[in-house]
Amino acid sequence: MLAINDLNAWYGQTQALFDVTLTVETGQTVALVGTNGAGKTTLVRSILGLVRSTGTIQFDGAELSTVPPHRRSRKHGMSVVPEGRGMLNSLTVQENLELGYRRLSAQDRDFIERSFPRLSRRLAEKVSNLSGGEQQMVALCRAFIRRPKFLILDEPSLGLAPIVVDDVYSQLREAWSSGTTLLVEQDVERARQASDVMFFIAAGHILGTARSSDKAEVDRMTRAAFMDSSAVRG
Numbered sequence: 001m002l003a004i005n006d007l008n009a010w011y012g013q014t015q016a017l018f019d020v021t022l023t024v025e026t027g028q029t030v031a032l033v034g035t036n037g038a039g040k041t042t043l044v045r046s047i048l049g050l051v052r053s054t055g056t057i058q059f060d061g062a063e064l065s066t067v068p069p070h071r072r073s074r075k076h077g078m079s080v081v082p083e084g085r086g087m088l089n090s091l092t093v094q095e096n097l098e099l100g101y102r103r104l105s106a107q108d109r110d111f112i113e114r115s116f117p118r119l120s121r122r123l124a125e126k127v128s129n130l131s132g133g134e135q136q137m138v139a140l141c142r143a144f145i146r147r148p149k150f151l152i153l154d155e156p157s158l159g160l161a162p163i164v165v166d167d168v169y170s171q172l173r174e175a176w177s178s179g180t181t182l183l184v185e186q187d188v189e190r191a192r193q194a195s196d197v198m199f200f201i202a203a204g205h206i207l208g209t210a211r212s213s214d215k216a217e218v219d220r221m222t223r224a225a226f227m228d229s230s231a232v233r234g
């Protein structure tokens with residue numbers, strides 16, 4: 001379980017997050033939605049220790065701030081699919097999958113063959129030859145072969161055509177059925193369908209939360225987060 005309490009984060013003198021409190025229960029998919037510049041990526045960066053922050057971030061009861069940023073994800077079994085996919089263009093698909101990990105094992109190769117058959121045929125190709133959607137698959141695959149306890153996805157649909165996004169999300173469902181996930185997404189309906197609980201963020205503040213099955217509440221919070229945040233903040 002991930003428990004974030006009273007998180008404040010800064011870039012230099014500029015505060016980007018204000019008293020953010022958010023919980024992701026084990027096995028749950030929690031979506032964080034909000035408009036451009038709301039603070040979604042900053043929250044992900046705070047979990048990874050990449051921005052200056054105060055407050056507590058606990059994973060399975062352990063305080064993350066005591067673990068240096070470069071060890072956090074490995075020590076706590078977190079995999080991150082970053083905004084922009086984090087591909088190294090000069091490397092092959094396989095080299096990108098192995099980055100900061102190890103050589104692909106026979107088990108990894110079986111997994112790729114089963115879950116990402118299109119990629120398994122292109123392992124030796126430069127990743128830059130792949131389309132945006134295919135590169136997003138590499139980013140997902142790279143996260144999954146590490147068998148994480150906790151997955152963080154930062155805007156997996158960004159820059160992709162809707163039909164490709166369908167593909168990415170169905171891959172996500174198939175290859176990652178039961179894991180604990182924080183999903184950052186601007187596309188509210190996609191986020192709703194893929195999650196159990198949603199948190200709405202605007203201008204660095206959590207405006208509220210809704211069960212993803214409660215469409216009326218999701219719609220109300222969406223209006224607040226994307227159009228008129230003062231309505232909720234009060």
Ligand SMILES: Nc1ncnc2c1ncn2[C@@H]1O[C@H](COP(=O)(O)OP(=O)(O)OP(=O)(O)O)[C@@H](O)[C@H]1O
Nearest residue numbers: 011014016034035036037038039040041042043186
């Ligand atoms: N490196 C940085 N230096 C200074 N300010 C930054 C930096 N990165 C982000 N910010 C600011 O922090 C705020 C939150 O940005 P953040 O990237 O977290 O938003 P976001 O919700 O992820 O937006 P988007 O959906 O557009 O990626 C914004 O006002 C942004 O301008």
